[in-house]
Amino acid sequence: MKIDLTDTTASKINKALVQGRRAIGTPAVGMVLTMVIVTDEENAYDSIKAAEEASYEHPSRTLVVIKRHTRTLHARTTASRLDAEVRVGADAGSGETVILRLYGEVADHADSVVLPLLLPDAPVVVWWPVNAPLDPAKDPLGALAQRRVTDTYTAEQPLRELTERATGYTPGDTDLSWTRITPWRSILAAALDQARMQVTSATVESEADNPSAELLARWLGVRLGVPVERAVSAGPAVTAVRLATAIGEIVIDRPEGPMATLILPGQPPRTLALKTRSTSELVAEELRHLDADEMYAIALRGEPGKEHTRHA
Known part of the structure; x- marks a missing residue:
């Protein structure tokens, strides 16, 4: 009606x-x-x-x-x-x-x-x-x-806007660019729990100026305490994460489509679902918890000076 x-x-x-x-x-x-x-x-x-x-x-x-x-x-x-x-x-x-x-x-x-x-x-x-x-x-x-x-993804200069938001962050603030990488963070956490090996460096590959990739790189840098490289790929969005260890790379690779490949040192590759979610799914996730998002604050206030960008 x-x-x-x-x-x-x-x-x-x-x-x-x-x-x-x-x-x-x-x-x-x-x-x-x-x-x-x-x-x-x-x-x-x-x-x-x-x-x-x-x-x-x-x-x-x-x-x-x-x-x-x-x-x-x-x-x-x-x-x-x-x-x-x-x-x-x-x-x-x-x-x-x-x-x-x-x-x-x-x-x-x-x-x-x-x-x-x-x-x-x-x-x-x-x-x-x-x-x-x-x-x-x-x-x-x-x-x-x-x-x-x-949603910093809609900004004309998303990476600059992320820096501005870090300056004015107040508990309760969040961004759909952060919500978009929840599945990536979940898979990475599960992979590290399974592999249990020391990460020495990391690389996040994505299209240029993608705010989700920037937040993911900052989060990895802070949580792992390692330098994180940002590599520019053809996209769309985040296409791969590579974690270097003494015995090989931990890799999540999703060049396109809803499926990704997980590679752990010494193990056969595995195929995982990692689709791009709709806006309604992102909003629904944000409405599940209305308290302060501490992980978003950590990623937002990461140390981007430890990162550098190259073209993949």
């Missing part, structure tokens, strides 16, 4: 949510958090779709904030208005969705619009699919949240 509201208020939006739930016979129970998505019109559809798919694992109220600036026909001042689209039932995954379009001055006070719409006594997650602030915790919307999710 969809309800369109023009030139509305937060109070009218809340009434529309109640009206929609009554119309479809669904009470407001079972929602575990409020997800706030801050995006633009171009990326709104994909972001909403990803959040709705994630809501089947984490039922939530999703508030989509789209800031728009338009001018009136007869004045140079920007018209201030709030339009909303309320979705409940099958049109909103397993939760409920409110798309907020903010015009004029109200766009500069999005937090005041969002605050009355948050679920009471439930955690808040803010996600910027694009154009995230360099210091999310100081953003007015970010200040409302226990968890702040960015």
